[in-house]
Amino acid sequence: MTAESPVPVFKLYGEAESWSRPDLLHCETIESRSRLHAWSIATHRHADLAQLLYVRSGRARARMEDWQGELRGPFLLVLPPLCIHSFAFEPDIDGEVITLALPLLKLLRQRCGSGGQGLFQRPERLLPQGVEAGWLRQLVGRLVQEYEGRATGREIALQGLLDNLAVWLLRQRLREGSAAVSSRGESLLERFLALVEVHFREHWPVARYASELGITAVYLNALCQRLVGSNTLTIVHQRLLLEARRLLLYSASSVAEIADVLGFVDAAYFARFFRRGTGCSPSEYRRSAL
Incomplete structure (x- = not known):
């Protein structure tokens, strides 16, 4: 299947209607949605959303554009808008899906300065190790906790956590030094x-x-x-x-x-x-x- 072939376009998986949430960010556990689909997410893509799929532990078979393979946590997948992807998860999978609407992507790119335009431009597979893996685990945990709560200053806290995550992604990208390819x-x-x-x-x-x-x-x-x-x-x-x-x-x-x-x-x-x-x-x- 090529990038130009008809592929279902969803907001969140299985939801083809418009993005109805006032938040530009959505977080949910991998289990909560994949369980509804027998742990298998069929091939699809998102037009105006990017996603981060973070797995603390467990195994998954993933496809992102032309790459496919098996991954074991911890890992982080970056899925930019229009990226064709699918997943098959083991039932013991532990992780989150973080979805960002296009206006939020634009803001993060701006806040990252001159290098920010490269964020969420291509699919990425990131395999953090050691101290970096612990740091990412803690950051994602704090992001999800803040998202699910309604404490004072929630939006400011979320923005700060997302800024940290965006900078980390930018540094990973610069370290690899590769570029995006689109049709x-x-x-x-x-x-x-x-x-x-x-x-x-x-x-x-x-x-x-x-x-x-x-x-x-x-x-x-x-x-x-x-x-x-x-x-x-x-x-x-x-x-x-x-x-x-x-x-x-x-x-x-x-x-x-x-x-x-x-x-x-x-x-x-x-x-x-x-x-x-x-x-x-x-x-x-x-x-x-x-």
Whole structure:
């Protein structure tokens, strides 16, 4: 199977719907999801998410793009957006899956400086040993504990822990000194998603995105359908909805102020857009989360 072949695209494994969580981070044990699928995760990929699969102990058979083999913990797998992957776990597997949405990836890359653009650009297999293995085990444990709790300063603590993890990944990558290789279609999609991150509040038409990429709107739409399973406009709208949910939950701004920040001409138009995408009004969504 090549990178251009049809492969199921999920948010989390088995979930093809939009990323509904206001957090840009998701953590869960490997057991919690793989148990539901007889310890086997079929071939799939994620369009706008990256994942870290951390195993403390236990064995797994893994496939990442063209590589496949058996691994024994401790190990960490880096799965960038669009990476084709599958797993078969032993039932005694002990570890976590850490999922990062695209806006969080962008932030981590920025915070890592000039070398940060290389983060999550290619699949990686990391086998920490000795002191480094203990450090990584402790860091992931603290990250999961902070994620599952609701203590004061949770977001600040999570960001600090993720920063530490990102710097460690960057140093591992620089140590190896290898580069990412993407197909032309995947490279175009990555560039499109990067443009969406910068311009989603400006409500660019699809033709504008296509023009910036040097392709036609028809080709861009076909590319998104093939690699992501959604059309171009839906991808942009899902990014707007994600930002709207976060602002409703994590800011004191009024609905009208949020509408303005997100580039809507008025609050009524924003409310209709939000209801179409979520099934409830902005005010109802905010109340339901309190």
